[in-house]
Amino acid sequence: MEFELPIVNEKNEPVNFEVIYQVTDRFIDTFSFLNVSRDDNEHIYLAVDDKTGDGLSYDCSYNTLEFSFGKEEDMNVLYKRFCQYYTYIQKELRK
Incomplete structure (x- = not known):
């Protein structure tokens, strides 16, 4: 299962990629994602x-965030993890 979510600056300005890089780093630390790939500028x-x-x-740029999920027999488990990830990202981006 995958969800692609556009990232939009609510001030009607371009997305600040430095903010995206910082939020991504904090997400990785918070949720202990270990297998990381970086671009030519060392951004995740x-x-x-x-696990x-x-x-x-x-997806294609830092304007579209994608969450993908591993195999799970219970959709409720995936839903709970999605809610955790999404809520965290929203909270961090709103700062």
Whole structure:
């Protein structure tokens, strides 16, 4: 299961990628995603939780965030993890 979410600056300005990089770093630390890939500028564009198979990535640019989820028999478990990730990202971006 995957969810692609656009990142939009509510002030009607371009997205500040420095903010995205910082929020991504904090997300990785908070949720202990270990398998990390970086772009040519050393910014994380993909991170995976080795235990769950869940991933955070940016699809084509840092304007679209993608959450992907590992295999799970109970959709409620995936829903709870999605809510955790989404709530965290929203809270951090609103700062």
